[in-house]
Amino acid sequence: MSDQAQKPFSFKLLKTDGAARRGEITTPHGVVRTPAFMPVGTQATVKAMYPQQVRDLGADVILGNTYHLMLRPTAERVAKLGGLHHFMNWPHAILTDSGGFQVMSLAQLRKMSEEGVSFRSHHDGSKHMMSPERSIEIQGLLGSDIQMQLDQCIALPAERSEIEEAMNLSLRWADRSRTQFEKMGGPGKGQALYGIVQGGDNPELRVESAQRLGEMPFEGYSVGGLAVGEPQEVMLRMLEVTTPVMPVHKPRYLMGVGTPEDILESVARGIDQFDCVMPTRAGRHGLAYTRFGKVNLKNARHAEDPRPLDEEADCPATRDYSRAYLHHLVRVNEGLAAMLLTWNNLAYYQFLMQGIRDAIEAGTFEDFRQKTKEDWARGDL
Numbered sequence: 001m002s003d004q005a006q007k008p009f010s011f012k013l014l015k016t017d018g019a020a021r022r023g024e025i026t027t028p029h030g031v032v033r034t035p036a037f038m039p040v041g042t043q044a045t046v047k048a049m050y051p052q053q054v055r056d057l058g059a060d061v062i063l064g065n066t067y068h069l070m071l072r073p074t075a076e077r078v079a080k081l082g083g084l085h086h087f088m089n090w091p092h093a094i095l096t097d098s099g100g101f102q103v104m105s106l107a108q109l110r111k112m113s114e115e116g117v118s119f120r121s122h123h124d125g126s127k128h129m130m131s132p133e134r135s136i137e138i139q140g141l142l143g144s145d146i147q148m149q150l151d152q153c154i155a156l157p158a159e160r161s162e163i164e165e166a167m168n169l170s171l172r173w174a175d176r177s178r179t180q181f182e183k184m185g186g187p188g189k190g191q192a193l194y195g196i197v198q199g200g201d202n203p204e205l206r207v208e209s210a211q212r213l214g215e216m217p218f219e220g221y222s223v224g225g226l227a228v229g230e231p232q233e234v235m236l237r238m239l240e241v242t243t244p245v246m247p248v249h250k251p252r253y254l255m256g257v258g259t260p261e262d263i264l265e266s267v268a269r270g271i272d273q274f275d276c277v278m279p280t281r282a283g284r285h286g287l288a289y290t291r292f293g294k295v296n297l298k299n300a301r302h303a304e305d306p307r308p309l310d311e312e313a314d315c316p317a318t319r320d321y322s323r324a325y326l327h328h329l330v331r332v333n334e335g336l337a338a339m340l341l342t343w344n345n346l347a348y349y350q351f352l353m354q355g356i357r358d359a360i361e362a363g364t365f366e367d368f369r370q371k372t373k374e375d376w377a378r379g380d381l
């Protein structure tokens, strides 16, 4: 994408149904229909999928990951090769995380300071510093349409003092990230930088973080610090106190979430964007998501079941292969198992998102939510 001035990034709130929101995000690489599920393409690939397959399922945007790509092949090399969109042959929208979350979960010898996080690569032990400025520089080199501030996400449960300290550091890093983003001309390229709300499982700190961040000029806002092991009811409670004090006419992205039920319940609490490794990782481990719940194809009960996962589905992986065959592929650890089940799982997630968007437009989201949960509860007959 050339550096010449682009149409500004924008978000249109098209319809609401209760707290559920139907919107559209305009990026330099196309429109993102919200609520949106964003498949994770950590190392410049949505594992076991071709880019066109991911697109044909209805994905408008995928994720890339600053931490992984800065180490291999490096952001400078991706930039030299035309940027991430060209490098991975994905001409649609790309969102990148800032890398701090992965540094804390993957890197070795991490040292946190006001400046940033110094660490050694978990690949070769090489030394790196991830500062707010370096994270934004990397995301700019990748050509990311939607970038994240560098933040500090802490594991739960944690003491209030620890949560507050991480929240305040993230707010200072939000300001530095924004300064670097504007220095690199992000807004003029039609790119977006999202601030990330922290505050752990403390309602007061959640509200404070969201309010102080909302006073800063971001194109969108993420809810971070959740999906880190807390019970679902804690996550949902934090959304109930946080989204009402987030800017109404900016996108809201709940990071790292989630299962189909997490997504349905979070849309009902005002979230617009989701990402999760669940559908792709589960596909590589023999687990299929369907309209009627999960099917674990490692289970011997499928060994002679001639039925497909769902004969009414549009996706060939879901409709044209028997459970017995899928069970065989999983049991003998054939690569086709991961390909077919990842395809099925991403197809189901996009089917769910399309149903959510249609229901909000029709004003029937609450009925849709109840019916979908009843179908899941029916289980796989």
Ligand SMILES: CCCSCc1cc(N)cc2c(=O)[nH]c(N)nc12
Binding pocket: 040, 042, 063, 064, 065, 097, 098, 099, 100, 101, 148, 151, 152, 153, 196, 223, 224, 225, 226, 227, 228, 255, 256, 257, 275
């Ligand atoms: C490619 C992965 C994207 S989401 C990763 C993620 C997941 C979860 N659960 C929380 C956070 C968070 O608080 N901050 C940041 N930057 N990222 C988070």
